[in-house]
Amino acid sequence: MRINILAIESSCDETSAAVISDGKILNNIIATQSVHEKYGGVVPELASRAHQQHLIPVIHEAIQSSGIDKSQLSAIAFTKGPGLLGSLLVGVSFAKSFAYALGLPLIEVNHMQAHILAHFIDDPKPNFPFICLTVSGGHTQLVLVKDFLNMEIIGETTDDAVGEAFDKTAKLLGLPYPGGPLIDKYAKEGNPEAFRFPVSDMSGLNFSFSGIKTAVLYFLRDRIKENPSFIEDNLADICASIQFTLIKMLMQKLKKASKEYQIIEIAIAGGVSANSGLRNELANVAKKSGWNIYIPKFEYCTDNAAMIAMAAHYKFLKGEFSDLEVVPEARMKL
Known part of the structure; x- marks a missing residue:
């Protein structure tokens, strides 16, 4: 039956x-x-x-x-x-x-x-154990997946989720909600090293994303004083720089987790896993580190x-x- x-x-x-x-x-x-x-x-x-x-x-x-x-x-x-x-x-x-x-x-x-578990809808499917970076508007977690229903959080955000950081910085730029996908869109045309934003370095495998929102707020305030059309003139570069910083923070912890747990089966999940910058960087790191990576289809x-x-x-x-x-x-x- x-x-x-x-x-x-x-x-x-x-x-x-x-x-x-x-x-x-x-x-x-x-x-x-x-x-x-x-x-x-x-x-x-x-x-x-x-x-x-x-x-x-x-x-x-x-x-x-x-x-x-x-x-x-x-x-x-x-x-x-x-x-x-x-x-x-x-x-x-x-x-x-x-x-x-x-x-x-x-x-x-x-x-x-x-x-x-969206990774088990279609092939290829990850092998146990694997590490999953789960990123969304409400959560940012590193999860050690031992079996279908046996999972352990080994790292998580201590304040804001990375998806919230994307959306809130997008709002500061005057982009409509949801702003995360728009940052990704404009970032493709910009220079990711045009502007520097601080990269938080929490102990262990935890994350913190509240600092970058504040940094972007003050950065824009000061630049707009000098040039009222600063955002409009530099939108692609600003988006690329913000995205570069957020992805860097994610990948630093993911690489650290892979090394600590000696696991090369790596997956990402959640709404932010649809971000093209994150997908591309994951693929680049996978080639250098010998990872087997898994990313669900966009609809999942x-x-x-x-x-x-x-x-x-x-x-x-x-x-x-x-x-x-x-x-x-x-x-x-x-």
Whole structure:
């Protein structure tokens, strides 16, 4: 009998549903939320309302396009956290109701664990153990992955996530939200060594990104005093220099982790893993260091239900189910 799982993702501002059958992703339906663009960031209450509007149509499309009737489902999976509490509540509430109505088991999934398990959707797949640099708007972590459901955080940010650093510095440049992808776009045309920004050096394998935001703020303030059109005249070089600095901080710790743990199986995951500069630098370092590197397809880097489905598949095989008393958690560790 096939294991068919419907998975729901609603941790932030993407409403997504996917169906997985015996470990194979059949679809990955995503509804984006454009309402946040004019505010320069995700507004939690608006995100919750948008999830309520999008969730049923997205789930309906996922089931219909999978060719699997709801009576053939084996379980309902959902993102328990981390994420925005209101957004998580929408997904969790629907999953519990749907599972109860169909008499199906529930599977709770850790959003960050799912990002890592996105590597097992398509080939090539990493070999255990591997180190995964998980980078997003809310998290920056170095994770030692020992097995599908056995992971250990060996380094993480002590303040801001690298994705937040990208978006906040982009906002200082007057770029619309989300600004991270735009920094990546303009950086391709700029000189990464045009301007120097400080590189934080935390002890061990931890990160810190709050300093670069402050450095960029004061840098722009002083340069604009001298030349009011400084940003417009130097946008590509500024973006390239910011991106160069952030990637340098990420790669320093990743190289250190690889050396300390004697592991050459290296992966990246999360929304920022779609950044072309990071991908290129990872490839360059891999050639010099003899790493085997793994990067998910773009659609599996950002928040999506396919990664939730893949994590749920492995939890189903181990019989790790939740009861109807389960509640979302805005902050969760692996």
